[in-house]
Amino acid sequence: MFRGKVRRHVEAIATGLKYLVKPNRITVYYPEEAIVLSERYRGMIHYDWDKCISCGLCAMICPADAMKMYRKKGEKKARPGINYQRCIFCGYCVDICPTNALSFTRVHDVAFEKLDEMLYPPEKFTSEWRSPAEERGARRLRVVFDEERGLKHVPEQ
Amino acid sequence: MGLVSSLVRLVLSPQFFGPIVFPGLVTVLAVLLSIIWVERKIAARVQMRVGPLYILRPLGGAIQMLADGLRFFFQEFIVPETVDRVPFLLAPVVAMSFAMLPFAFVPLAPNFKPYTVPYSMPAFLGLNTVIPLTVLAMAWGSNNKFSIQGGIREAYMTIAYEAVLFISAYSMALLYHTLDFAEMVEAQKVPGILLNPISALVFFIAMIMSAGKLPFDIVEGEQEIVAGPFTEYSGIAFGLTMGIGYVQLYGFTLAFTLMYLSGWEPLVAPLYSIYPALGGILLFVKAYLLLVFIVFLRAVYGRYRLDQALRIGWRTLFPLAIVSVFLSIALGVIGVV
Amino acid sequence: MSSSVMEARLLEKEGDEEVYEVFIGPQHPASGHMRLIVRLEGDVIVGVDPDIGWVHRTMEKLAESKEALKAIPLLERMTIIDSQNVTIGYVRALEKLLGVEPPPRARYLRTLLSEINRIASHLYGMGLAGIFVNHSTMFMWCFGDREVWIQLAEELTGARLTHSYSVPGGVRRDLPQGFKEKALKAIRYxxxxxxxxxxxxxxxxxxxxxxxxxxxxxxxxxxxxxxxxPNLRASGVRYDARLLGDYGVYDELEFEIPVREEGDAMSRLLLRGDEIRQSMNIIRQVLDKIPEGPILAEKYLRLIPPKLREPALKEGRIKFPGIFANLKLPKGEAVARAEMGHGEIFYHVTSDGSKKPYRVRVVTPSFRNVILFRYLPPGHRFMDLPAIYGSLDYFPPEADR
Amino acid sequence: MTCPFMGLAFLGRLEESSRKAAQWLVERTPVRSLRDWAISFSLWPVHFTTSCCGAEFAAVSAPRFDMERYGFLPFNSPRQTNLLLIEGTLTRKMARAAEIVYQQMPSPKFVVAMGACAIDGGIFHNSYNIVRPHELFPIEYFIPGCPPRPEAVAQAIVRLHEKVKRSEYGVKARET
Amino acid sequence: MNTGSRLERLEKGLRDIGLEPVKAPGVLRVDAQPESLVPAARLAVEHGYDHLASVEGIDWPSEGVIEVIYHAESYDEDLRGTLLEIRVKVPRDEPRLPSLIEVWPNALFLERETWDLMGVVFEGHPELRRLLMPPDWDGPPPLRKDFKVKTEGVFVNVE
Incomplete structure (x- = not known):
């Protein structure tokens, strides 16, 4: 009993020391480094003005009422605009879009300073997204699964 | 000219140099700043991450604690209306002062001790016993349920570890036939830890308990009582309370080194010839490594329950401490020392 | 045990002058999003009143106000750390109402994600159990290793936590390239x-x-x-909603339901470790046995215009048929139970024949386990409270809905 | 802890006049930039989980994203912290607690709203039991997403860190 | 005791106290009256349904009733595939039911929640306090159908 306890104390300390000597760090040095998100990542949404047929399905299926059809006075066609104050990135709008006018970008690391910056009416909705970290010149890292270390982050070629 | 030289002499005199420069105030601050960073870095390393880094990238964020300390210093200091102001404000300062005082009794080399008293070991330990009282004052002054709980825990813990700490230290005094640190070091032909390992183990655990470090950080038990007696403190006062444990621990590691790891022996003669206090560097290195090991334990252990810690104190350590006394007497009879 | 004895432990005595009340939470290092009103006599707990509802986001009401499909992401927010398992019950209830059955491949994929989520959820619980006794290394290790499973789930579904993966009749994404190797590496790690x-x-x-x-x-x-x-199974009762064979492909796989007899906090923790092993076993079998085929029921698949369907399927995803925006639920009701990481979740969906469900009743595992806060701590020391809390793996947003 | 004369400084701050003097001193450029440098590397969020985004908040301090690199250390009590992260939905009941926590924090203090729910309610925008945090607190950054990726939280913290370092904070707090 | 027999005996017992159990896939459904609720529940406990999975209220304003549904569950191998569903209708303007906490102890929080969100009073329940709603909530019980949440349209008009 007593010896078992001592052995377990020693084992616990030895395990700690093992990791102290040979650490298994998986930290990504964000914002110096940024992970390249997986192919199908559901990030900020991009809107293709020309493909849109104004069917309104995206606004109808949006669970958070973030997507709205903006109807301009005098214009017949309403176009979708998104409100990132509410968007929950479920991707239903993209999956239901019958013309693939909506698509995911692989950018999700954004923060805003003002509330109205987060409103994206149709015109602004078409703008391209770039990751702020990459704009600052972050190294892009690919995630690799590894038996020894769990996750490894290797620079993208 | 005369003024400058007398100033230099004053600074280099043991009475000033010991408490103020090394191992006292200045070194304490340096240790305080570095050890918390070391603790966070070690924990981070074991825990698959990096820890503080960007503040000083080339040194791995070594001045992290400077930022935290300055932030505490400049942050608003809130004195809640419900507190008892005098103990609330005074206790951290008193605690820090008493945590600093024991360094006046730490010798650095054979003939370099700030205060030449034959009882430096009991004086050192005795000064440390004031700190639990100040913690009680903080808890009482804070007038907060969590603080009072923490204060009661501190009181319980104190009676559990203090007797053990003293008895195990006195067993070494019995072994060396002296109560003075310097003479103890001289008496150690073999490091004390080999002569009386039981006493060393007991003292080691009791000093972790005393400083409230894991696995015995019961007084600050954040998962139950937020920050214990320090819950209501903000700004610089919290910075002080956070530092007390580390200062105390640093003092204890010095004492441990003197009693069990043969202090400054083997003495580095060339350094000693330049300036006697430099001989203490080896002492400091040993103590610091011990300190690093203790803060490393944070990465391995959680926290014991209060009653378990008390049981360890009374049922395991106390008999062991008594055994260590007899062991010392036996060794004395055989005539090892 | 007669229920009056149980009541005596569940209900508190009033008017005792000796007790000392401590409020743990909502801002407390060990509270999460709830408050425990702890009544102490000295250092001994005489009663705990769990004051929940701090994260009550009125999901049952909101689910009534939305079209049936929209409630999937809504209900997912109860337990974002276990989002596949929390929604699968609702999706099953919808499927029973609509009379659709997912094709075999979709059922395998659901099982796969369910188990990945279960592992992540258990790691979350174990990590918190670590930090509740101030063992920060356990917390960090569990959260670090949880990233492996989150990454797997992300590559499968496209989101870290809120997958919204199952839809009535199937799933939204097929297996990506090279998924099997990645999953096997993760398992071995x-x-x-x-x-x-x-x-x-x-x-x-x-x-x-x-x-x-x-x-x-x-x-x-x-x-x-x-x-x-796990709290139930650690007490020696062999019950798991996966045994009901109502969802997924659990009846086609070989796995054990780990059971422990002691019923104490340690066995609750160890049981989670056992379950992680079993989940990895299930993932292995799923990856071996997964059949080829469609991932959405034929009924909905043919509603997607072929022009859209084919390229999307090639990419390994489906497009929603337009009908999904206005899915009409037939009149009736359906009950579904599913096993989450925290325990069994119960759904009862009543429909009056409109597009919106008339009533969605959901009883979550955490809500059913909250009674243990009343029942277990009395008689223990105050310092045992975090240990008990940590071992229960209680997730407040799930209980409060 | 860092200044040997701290006893003086902190006794002095008790009195109104010395408080003003200290205020004046702290607002001088070298002192102020030193202070802001220290604060920017010592953003300690209070341990206050308002909702399920707490799961991703934990991931921010967990090994993979480890924001402790910036000195970001979740801490126990509001008295010792200076950053309040609203992690997701704020219900009516929780909003009252959040206000108390905010009041108990010593200034300078910052608020970051994390997740769609903490901005405009997200998917719960029409619920009867939620509060929009920007009506209660001066919020420095909003992080969209449900839940936001840990990188997004890290992005907000890094930007807040840089903002504090440039001494550009507190504008919002003064406005409201 | 072999499979089914316990369930059949429960059915028979329910018939004996004048109730009509109906079998549906995975559910044994019983429509009860407020008076026969407690006997039915006691019978269920005797036959192995020893805890509740859910207490639910459904508001039917058109009929002027609130339907309270109890789902009892068992962990035993022979019963776990079937839930026992007891449905009781109470008038909407004065919904009162006896509390089942004596029979099923875990009704403690389930009934309290139903009182909180649906306004059904369970007589004999020791603590009908607010559980999920804020303590100062003074509106109607939110899960009733006359409590409306606002919904938004799909279109926005812009200049």
């Missing part, structure tokens, strides 16, 4: 890590001292209190 967990945490005498023999729940008490999940 995790198996090694579980041993390390044992060395530094589960077998650590300090942790044993804190968790062993604390908060013992006897089997008959667990039954009468309706406790679910």
């Amino acid at each position: 995790m198996e090694k890590r579980l041993d390390e967990y044992h060395r530094i945490f589960f077998d650590n005498p300090q942790v044993r001292a804190r968790y062993e023999g604390v908060g013992v729940l006897k089997p008959h008490e667990a039954r009468r209190l309706g406790v679910v999940g």
